[in-house]
Amino acid sequence: MSKILVTGGTGFIGSHTVVELHNAGYEVVIVDNFANSNPKILNQLKKITGKEFQFFELDLCDEAKVKAFVDQNADITGVIHFAAYKAVGESVQQPLKYYRNNLYSLINVINGFNADIDLVFSSSCTVYGQPDVLPVTEAAPVKKAESPYGNTKQIAEEILQDSCAVMPALKVISLRYFNPVGAHATALIGELPIGVPQNLVPFITQSAIGKRGPITVYGNDYATPDGSAVRDYIHVVDLAKAHVAAIRRMESKKASSNYEVFNLGTGKGSSVLEIIQAFEKSTGQKLNYTIGARREGDVEKVWGDVTKSTQELGWKAELDINEMMLSAWNWEKYLKDNPF
Numbered sequence: 053m054s055k056i057l058v059t060g061g062t063g064f065i066g067s068h069t070v071v072e073l074h075n076a077g078y079e080v081v082i083v084d085n086f087a088n089s090n091p092k093i094l095n096q097l098k099k100i101t102g103k104e105f106q107f108f109e110l111d112l113c114d115e116a117k118v119k120a121f122v123d124q125n126a127d128i129t130g131v132i133h134f135a136a137y138k139a140v141g142e143s144v145q146q147p148l149k150y151y152r153n154n155l156y157s158l159i160n161v162i163n164g165f166n167a168d169i170d171l172v173f174s175s176s177c178t179v180y181g182q183p184d185v186l187p188v189t190e191a192a193p194v195k196k197a198e199s200p201y202g203n204t205k206q207i208a209e210e211i212l213q214d215s216c217a218v219m220p221a222l223k224v225i226s227l228r229y230f231n232p233v234g235a236h237a238t239a240l241i242g243e244l245p246i247g248v249p250q251n252l253v254p255f256i257t258q259s260a261i262g263k264r265g266p267i268t269v270y271g272n273d274y275a276t277p278d279g280s281a282v283r284d285y286i287h288v289v290d291l292a293k294a295h296v297a298a299i300r301r302m303e304s305k306k307a308s309s310n311y312e313v314f315n316l317g318t319g320k321g322s323s324v325l326e327i328i329q330a331f332e333k334s335t336g337q338k339l340n341y342t343i344g345a346r347r348e349g350d351v352e353k354v355w356g357d358v359t360k361s362t363q364e365l366g367w368k369a370e371l372d373i374n375e376m377m378l379s380a381w382n383w384e385k386y387l388k389d390n391p392f
């Protein structure tokens with residue numbers, strides 16, 4: 053049984069990936085410093101899987117501690133590196149906090165394993181900005197980042213690419229996520245936004261449960277069918293499964309080079325207004341929303357071409373928008389009854 057390290061494994065996408073790795077027969081070790089997650093997630097993971105995962109509370113920016121951790125866990129064969137800060141607005145206000153955390157942690161992980169490891173990296177479709185051609189393929193040019201957060205993803209991809217070019221024992225798959233939403237079918241884990249959610253779906257669920265006021269639709273004059281912005285929403289469980297596929301690809305030595313990039317989306321765009329309708333239809337909850345001005349930095353429309361991930365990674369998103377909305381709503385209701 054291969055042993056996989058999941059950094060940021062108590063976070064939103066990390067926790068779902070821990071479950072899928074376990075389901076696929078992997079042994080999992082989790083590292084997190086709870087900078088943006090709750091220790092109770094470890095117990096939730098146990099409730100879902102029946103397994104108490106090995107857990108180390110560790111700040112990955114601490115180079116010496118990362119090195120010591122790797123020395124003590126020499127049987128780890130692969131790493132899925134989720135650990136990072138992700139709040140776009142905060143990154144504009146505190147750029148150094150983001151550059152430091154997101155880049156030091158990555159460098160420390162590569163160095164900690166002496167650049168001899170299979171590594172899956174959490175990248176983002178933000179690297180494409182507003183693409184010239186839709187659906188956007190992995191070959192599309194990387195556009196100037198809109199925020200320091202987005203820039204950390206671009207720089208991280210460059211760090212990985214440059215390192216792979218001269219370190220053949222380092223094998224990397226960068227996964228460019230589109231818009232991860234939804235929660236586990238058990239409603240025991242999901243997204244835990246700190247403060248006012250900046251993303252649409254957590255705002256919708258918090259508004260529906262009464263934690264927030266009306267939803268603002270930022271712009272209805274975009275060049276899209278209904279005027280609201282379009283994104284490629286992907287269920288977090290589908291996303292988690294793609295990480296298992298990426299680990300398998302590297303293990304079975306199927307990769308075409310030691311640095312590869314894949315889009316992870318559904319290949320289909322949904323507008324903000326379509327998401328609102330899908331939520332109302334799948335949950336029976338009426339939403340209160342108003343139309344506001346466009347939000348600075350938002351792109352008009354983006355959805356991914358997933359041909360490469362389907363053909364080469366052997367992975368495809370299976371869950372539809374209704375399952376995304378219903379699972380997100382069930383998680384919000386669970387949180388109301390079981391506050392963290």
Ligand code: NAD
Pocket residue numbers: 059060061062063064065066083084085086087088089110111112113133134135136137138153157174175176177229230231232
């Ligand atoms: P999250 O904040 O829920 O999870 C990240 C986890 O990393 C948290 O548990 C946090 O405590 C931990 N962490 C942060 N810095 C750390 C450090 N120095 N040492 C140890 N642990 C640390 O975020 P998420 O939504 O699960 O995202 C996971 C990854 O995917 C991130 O790299 C994020 O940038 C990327 N990503 C997320 C989205 C999204 O919309 N959620 C989209 C594209 C890319």
